[in-house]
Amino acid sequence: MLKEKIPTPLAAADDGAWTSAVSTYALGFMVVCTVVYLLTVSAAITIPFVIAVCVWYLLNAIARGLSRVHIGGKSMPRFVCLFVAILFLAGGLWSVIDLISRSAAEVVREAPHYQANLEVMLPKILALMGLSEQVTAQDIREYFNLTFIITALAKTFSGIAGKAMVVTFYTGFLLYEQKFFNRKIVEMIEDRDTENHVRRILRNIDISIQHYVWVKALISVLTGLLVYVFLLQNGVNFSKFWALMAFVLNFIPYVGSLLAVALPSMIALIQFGDLSMFLSVLLGLSVIQVGFGLIVEPRMMGRTLNLSPIMIIFSLAAGWMIWRVPGLFLAVPILVMITITLSQFAHTRPLAVLMTKTGRLEIIDDTSPLPPVAGDGDAPSKPKKKATARKAKKGGKA
Amino acid sequence: MTALMDIPAVPTPARRAFSAASAFMLGFLALVLFIYVCKVAKEIMIPFVIAFFLWYLINAVARVLAVPRIWRGKPLPRGARTVLSVMLLSLLIFVVGSLVRDNIDQVVQEAPKFQASFEKMLADGAQRIGVEQVPSFAELVNLAKQHMDIGEVMSGFAALLTNLASRTFVIVVFIGLLLYEQRFFAQKMRRMVRGRNAAAQWHRVFRVIDVKIQRYVGVKAFVSALDSFLTFIILSLFRVDFAVFWGIMAFFLHFIPYAGSFVAISMPVIIALIQFGDLSTTFMVLAVLCTSHAFLGHILDPYLMGNNLNLSPIFIITNLAMWGMIWGVPGMFLAIPILALASITLAQFKTTRPLAVMVSKTGELEKKPKHEEAAA
Numbered sequence: 001m002l003k004e005k006i007p008t009p010l011a012a013a014d015d016g017a018w019t020s021a022v023s024t025y026a027l028g029f030m031v032v033c034t035v036v037y038l039l040t041v042s043a044a045i046t047i048p049f050v051i052a053v054c055v056w057y058l059l060n061a062i063a064r065g066l067s068r069v070h071i072g073g074k075s076m077p078r079f080v081c082l083f084v085a086i087l088f089l090a091g092g093l094w095s096v097i098d099l100i101s102r103s104a105a106e107v108v109r110e111a112p113h114y115q116a117n118l119e120v121m122l123p124k125i126l127a128l129m130g131l132s133e134q135v136t137a138q139d140i141r142e143y144f145n146l147t148f149i150i151t152a153l154a155k156t157f158s159g160i161a162g163k164a165m166v167v168t169f170y171t172g173f174l175l176y177e178q179k180f181f182n183r184k185i186v187e188m189i190e191d192r193d194t195e196n197h198v199r200r201i202l203r204n205i206d207i208s209i210q211h212y213v214w215v216k217a218l219i220s221v222l223t224g225l226l227v228y229v230f231l232l233q234n235g236v237n238f239s240k241f242w243a244l245m246a247f248v249l250n251f252i253p254y255v256g257s258l259l260a261v262a263l264p265s266m267i268a269l270i271q272f273g274d275l276s277m278f279l280s281v282l283l284g285l286s287v288i289q290v291g292f293g294l295i296v297e298p299r300m301m302g303r304t305l306n307l308s309p310i311m312i313i314f315s316l317a318a319g320w321m322i323w324r325v326p327g328l329f330l331a332v333p334i335l336v337m338i339t340i341t342l343s344q345f346a347h348t349r350p351l352a353v354l355m356t357k358t359g360r361l362e363i364i365d366d367t368s369p370l371p372p373v374a375g376d377g378d379a380p381s382k383p384k385k386k387a388t389a390r391k392a393k394k395g396g397k398a
Numbered sequence: 399m400t401a402l403m404d405i406p407a408v409p410t411p412a413r414r415a416f417s418a419a420s421a422f423m424l425g426f427l428a429l430v431l432f433i434y435v436c437k438v439a440k441e442i443m444i445p446f447v448i449a450f451f452l453w454y455l456i457n458a459v460a461r462v463l464a465v466p467r468i469w470r471g472k473p474l475p476r477g478a479r480t481v482l483s484v485m486l487l488s489l490l491i492f493v494v495g496s497l498v499r500d501n502i503d504q505v506v507q508e509a510p511k512f513q514a515s516f517e518k519m520l521a522d523g524a525q526r527i528g529v530e531q532v533p534s535f536a537e538l539v540n541l542a543k544q545h546m547d548i549g550e551v552m553s554g555f556a557a558l559l560t561n562l563a564s565r566t567f568v569i570v571v572f573i574g575l576l577l578y579e580q581r582f583f584a585q586k587m588r589r590m591v592r593g594r595n596a597a598a599q600w601h602r603v604f605r606v607i608d609v610k611i612q613r614y615v616g617v618k619a620f621v622s623a624l625d626s627f628l629t630f631i632i633l634s635l636f637r638v639d640f641a642v643f644w645g646i647m648a649f650f651l652h653f654i655p656y657a658g659s660f661v662a663i664s665m666p667v668i669i670a671l672i673q674f675g676d677l678s679t680t681f682m683v684l685a686v687l688c689t690s691h692a693f694l695g696h697i698l699d700p701y702l703m704g705n706n707l708n709l710s711p712i713f714i715i716t717n718l719a720m721w722g723m724i725w726g727v728p729g730m731f732l733a734i735p736i737l738a739l740a741s742i743t744l745a746q747f748k749t750t751r752p753l754a755v756m757v758s759k760t761g762e763l764e765k766k767p768k769h770e771e772a773a774a
Contacts, residue, residue: 018421018749019414019417019418019420019421020417020421022421022422022424022425023417023420023421023424023425025428026421026424026425026427026428027424027428029428029431029432030424030427030428030431033431033435254571308579309575309578309579310572310575310576310579313442313571313572313575314442317439317441317442318439321438321439346592349590350590350591353586353589353590354586354590356586357579357582358582358585358586359582359585359586359587359588359589359590360589361589
């Protein structure tokens with residue numbers, strides 16, 4: 001953090017360049033703080049919008065996937081793809097919400113009973129660990145306030161459902177306007193080089209985020225399935241719910257995995273009242289999470305995401321501060337976007353390097369020529385135009 | 399627009415003065431904002447700063463472990479040294495932690511008893527000294543009680559330590575990540591700076607900062623441990639109650655200059671006064687504790703530190719108050735390490751060097767950094 005206040009290179013004072021460097025860094029820092037503050041203050045408005053952007057991005061990604069499917073040598077028209085994507089996502093969301101509300105109601109009903117069990121068991125466990133103080137018992141109770149955690153999660157979901165209307169509106173407008181986005185960029189920037197640069201950045205962001213989302217989704221599905229099988233075999237309650245939770249929480253780095261291991265283990269402990277069962281569940285879930293998180297995921301992510309874990313933790317903290325639970329899910333994608341954007345300008349590149357783990361900027365940099373845009377002079381064929389519009393626009397807002 | 403652009407870009411003195419002024423003002427604003435951010439984000443910043451210093455301590459111990467040539471004149475490999483140093487330090491923390499745990503309960507339990515006899519002594523003293531001003535003495539007793547609620551002070555410490563324990567998890571995670579990522583730091587820095595010359599310069603600067611912080615953290619930890627040990631020995635020789643507790647407290651209080659020493663001396667002395675009810679023994683305890691603190695603080699500490707870190711007492715006190723305001727009690731413990739870190743870093747750059755001189759006591763920042771010496 002101190003680094004920000006160090007005037008650039010050591011002996012740059014000759015031409016007074018350090019003064020403008022200091023001013024720029026200081027102003028940049030202030031602007032960043034102001035933006036964070038504004039986002040925090042206006043969370044009620046920004047959260048639905050951000051969720052809408054995510055939904056819109058997912059819809060486009062699914063639609064794009066569908067458009068690659070050829071039926072009788074022809075791909076489906078774009079609006080059909082989009083329509084199917086909407087149906088697909090809505091169906092998926094519906095079944096997920098259905099499952100959550102059913103299990104959540106059950107969990108909430110059981111929660112006080114569990115809590116009571118837990119409080120009976122706590123002294124035993126504490127004695128086993130050699131802790132006997134009142135203070136510690138109190139502390140742990142505060143830490144693992146099950147009712148609180150579960151109702152907070154349930155509230156988050158119901159809160160999202162309550163905002164569904166607003167989110168739907170935003171998503172609709174984004175879908176409607178997306179065909180103009182690329183044209184807008186072209187019209188906004190006069191200089192051809194700058195325009196290409198901006199469009200390239202947007203495309204790189206788009207590609208990286210897509211990669212991140214697909215790999216994460218695949219790994220989350222696998223994790224969820226394994227967790228489901230494992231919990232079912234061990235006879236832990238609500239195995240479907242916990243599997244879903246594992247799927248969802250897997251999108252939150254570190255903290256999510258921790259919760260996905262800790263919560264079912266606690267439930268197992270209370271349910272069976274037996275330490276060996278608790279330990280086996282804990283061990284099994286940990287093996288699943290660590291296996292996917294530390295071994296499978298880095299392989300699959302390849303070298304595209306070389307973010308420093310320390311920076312990820314800081315961005316998680318910032319995300320939590322700004323948007324609470326949605327912020328946790330968006331922390332990494334936003335960090336990816338920021339890093340890619342910073343890496344594209346000579347003066348901000350050092351900051352992008354700072355975000356990486358090894359110092360190597362292994363971000364996707366697709367330098368292939370950009371497809372032309374309508375009204376740009378060099379009359380492109382119509383379908384090509386559309387594909388471009390979709391791509392660049394997606395990157396812009398996700 | 400065009401008129402502005404026609405002005406040649408040669409910096410005139412006035413222009414330079416203006417841009418320097420804006421740079422300083424903006425820097426000041428950014429600094430204030432940064433401090434505010436520290437306050438808002440204290441849940442994550444405090445563990446990170448603690449982890450940062452502990453990480454330095456681990457590396458310092460690992461460096462010391464490199465000294466013995468174990469086999470064929472070669473030291474242990476780096477990884478093994480780090481693991482060993484982590485193990486040593488966690489063993490130490492575990493032992494200290496269990497000692498504290500055993501002692502805190504006892505202290506908290508006995509605190510009311512001490513408070514009672516303390517109040518009785520105050521009242522006795524009041525009667526003995528003044529016959530006429532009884533009401534004003536009653537007020538004094540009240541005042542003293544308000545300011546010296548021993549039970550509250552002690553449970554405050556206890557709460558602080560439990561708070562520390564609950565943050566341990568985050569701190570451990572940060573230390574682990576810092577240890578994991580540290581092998582990339584040099585490489586990362588090389589890639590952050592364009593141009594081989596500039597990179598080499600930055601590398602040297604960071605090397606100097608790194609060595610100095612390591613020495614600072616190592617020396618402070620060593621002297622504090624010695625302080626803690628001496629306090630324990632002295633108090634147990636005089637058979638003052640809670641010698642272990644005050645010995646451990648002395649370790650932490652050593653990181654708070656002046657105020658910390660004051661508490662670390664006065665509290666055991668008050669305990670001794672109440673316990674023995676005898677002025678001569680109390681004075682003996684006071685004198686010996688003062689001597690040990692003076693020796694450690696004014697002779698051993700500057701000697702080991704090579705006098706390369708002289709901080710102005712005024713800045714120490716104001717800085718202490720400031721971090722106390724920002725982060726509460728943890729801030730007071732971290733205030734001086736942070737000030738030392740800032741002064742070490744600021745001293746390495748030509749433009750910020752005046753600031754480092756400002757926070758120093760004598761105005762002399764030991765010898766100049768090597769790269770500037772070479773340039774001269």
